[in-house]
Amino acid sequence: MIQRWSRDQVLALAPDASSRTAGQGVASPARWMLRGVTDDIVFGTCRGSGARPYHTCVDLDEPAYLCSCPSRKVPCKHVLGLLLLWSGEGLPEVPLPPWAAEWVGQRITRAEARAARLDAGSGSGTVESGAADVTPSVPAASGGRGPGPAGVVESARQARVAIGLTDLERWLADQVRQGLAAADPDDWHGLSKRLVDAQAPGAAGIAGRLAYVLGRDGWPSRLLAEYALLHLLVVAYRRRDELPADLARTVMQRVGFTVNRDVVLAGARVRDVWDVLGRRDEELDRVSARRVWLRGRDTGRAALVLTFAPPGQAPDASFVPGTAIDAELAFYPGASPVRAILAHRHSPLGGLLVEGEPGRALSAVPPALTPEEALAEVAGALAGDPWIDSWPLVLAGVVPEAGQVAGLPWHPAEPVPWRLIALSGGHPVTVAVEWTPDGLRPLSAWDEDGRVVLL
Structure with a gap:
C-alpha cells in the first residue's frame, strides 16, 4: 500500500494557481458519485456541468492521470480534487469499475512493451546500487570526430566554437585590464549573442548570467569568479584532448554540445530507491523547464531530472515531491554526473514503502548528511x-x-x-x-x- 500523500504534495502537482483553487473546490464528497482506492489506483466519478459524469483515475505509481472532462490541463481539477479527498480522510477500498480496469490494463500492456524494447536495445545495461557507471566514449559526447558526413559537420562546428571561445578569451582579458568598475551589462548581452552565433550555447548561458551578479553584496569578487570560470572553460576546451575522458565530456557539454538521449539510455543504469526532494519551475526562451532533485537511499547519489514543456502545456508531473520511487536512472556522462533520465520504474512506486508491508521497509525520513x-x-x-x-x-x-x-x-x-x-x-x-x-x-x-x- 502506497503511503498517502499530504495536501501540500497533492497541490504541488497543479499546473497553475487557478487549478489549485479549482481542485480544492472539487474536493467535496458530495460532488463524487463514486470514489475508491486499490493498492496503487485512486478512482472516482464526479458530477460535472454536463449530463454525463466525469470518470477520473490516478495511477499513483507514475503518477499518471485519466479524466473524461474536456480540460487540457494535466492534472485537471477533478484529479486534484480526488487526490485531496484521498490525502485527507482516505477513500474506501473497493474493486475497480470496468472503465478504470480497462485503463489500468492498457497501461500495463504498454509498460511491458516498453520494457521489452529497452531490454532488447540495451542488453545488460542495468547496474545494481553502488556499481560503476559505464558512459559513452568522448567522441560520442562531443559529437564525434570520425569519418563521414556527420564527422565533417561536427568538426566544422568545433572549429566555429573554437573561434568563438578565442574571441571570449580576448574579451575577458580586456575586462580584467580595464577593471571591474567598467563592467557594462550591455557588453555581456552582446557577448552572449556572439557565443550563440558561434554555436556555443552553454558558454553563452554562463555569460548571460553575469548581469545578475551586479547589485549584490560583494559583487566584484563574484564577478571575478564568473570571469575565471569562463576563462577556465575556454582553456579546457582548447586542451580537451589532454583531459581525462570524463572531464572532456563535461567540458563539451558545458560549452553546449548535447548528448543524445538514446546514447544516455544505452549506457548503464543505476537502480535505487530515490527520494524526490523537491522541484523548481522556471521560464526559459519560449519553454517551461522543470528541475526535479532526487537522492538515492543506498548509493547516496544526487540526481537532477530536467524536463521541458512548450507554452500552454504543463511540465512533467511524474515525480511527486516528498515521495520515494524504486527506479533505474541513466546519467549523462561527465566527471560529476548529476543530470539523469528516468529509464525504468519498478513496483511498488510513487511513495514510501511502509513498515510491516510486504517488500522493503523504509524510514519516512531519507538518509541525511552532517x-x-x-x-x-x-x-x-x-x-x-x-x-x-x-x-x-x-x-x-x-x-x-x-x-x-x-x-x-x-x-x-x-x-x-x-x-x-x-x-x-x-x-x-x-x-x-x-x-x-x-x-x-x-x-x-x-x-x-x-x-x-x-x-
Whole structure:
C-alpha cells in the first residue's frame, strides 16, 4: 500500500494557481458519485456541468492521470480534487469499475512493451546500487570526430566554437585590464549573442548570467569568479584532448554540445530507491523547464531530472515531491554526473514503502548528511565539474534561522523560510536544500513524526 500523500504534495502537482483553487473546490464528497482506492489506483466519478459524469483515475505509481472532462490541463481539477479527498480522510477500498480496469490494463500492456524494447536495445545495461557507471566514449559526447558526413559537420562546428571561445578569451582579458568598475551589462548581452552565433550555447548561458551578479553584496569578487570560470572553460576546451575522458565530456557539454538521449539510455543504469526532494519551475526562451532533485537511499547519489514543456502545456508531473520511487536512472556522462533520465520504474512506486508491508521497509525520513559531510560532497562535485551551479543535499540535525542554516546562508533571492523555522521551533530538523554558489534554497523538510513538509 502506497503511503498517502499530504495536501501540500497533492497541490504541488497543479499546473497553475487557478487549478489549485479549482481542485480544492472539487474536493467535496458530495460532488463524487463514486470514489475508491486499490493498492496503487485512486478512482472516482464526479458530477460535472454536463449530463454525463466525469470518470477520473490516478495511477499513483507514475503518477499518471485519466479524466473524461474536456480540460487540457494535466492534472485537471477533478484529479486534484480526488487526490485531496484521498490525502485527507482516505477513500474506501473497493474493486475497480470496468472503465478504470480497462485503463489500468492498457497501461500495463504498454509498460511491458516498453520494457521489452529497452531490454532488447540495451542488453545488460542495468547496474545494481553502488556499481560503476559505464558512459559513452568522448567522441560520442562531443559529437564525434570520425569519418563521414556527420564527422565533417561536427568538426566544422568545433572549429566555429573554437573561434568563438578565442574571441571570449580576448574579451575577458580586456575586462580584467580595464577593471571591474567598467563592467557594462550591455557588453555581456552582446557577448552572449556572439557565443550563440558561434554555436556555443552553454558558454553563452554562463555569460548571460553575469548581469545578475551586479547589485549584490560583494559583487566584484563574484564577478571575478564568473570571469575565471569562463576563462577556465575556454582553456579546457582548447586542451580537451589532454583531459581525462570524463572531464572532456563535461567540458563539451558545458560549452553546449548535447548528448543524445538514446546514447544516455544505452549506457548503464543505476537502480535505487530515490527520494524526490523537491522541484523548481522556471521560464526559459519560449519553454517551461522543470528541475526535479532526487537522492538515492543506498548509493547516496544526487540526481537532477530536467524536463521541458512548450507554452500552454504543463511540465512533467511524474515525480511527486516528498515521495520515494524504486527506479533505474541513466546519467549523462561527465566527471560529476548529476543530470539523469528516468529509464525504468519498478513496483511498488510513487511513495514510501511502509513498515510491516510486504517488500522493503523504509524510514519516512531519507538518509541525511552532517553539514561537514555535505560541504565535502559539494567540494568533490566541484572538483570534477567546476561549473556546477546547484546540487541537492539533505542536512541532518540543523536548526534553521532567518539568515542561515548550519552556518550556510540562504540564497538572496529566497524569502525568509518562516515555514521551515516554524516547523523547527528552535529544534534540530532534517531539511533538503539545493546548494548554489550564492546560497541554499530550501526544498522540503520532515517533522518529528516523519511527515514531509514542502517548502
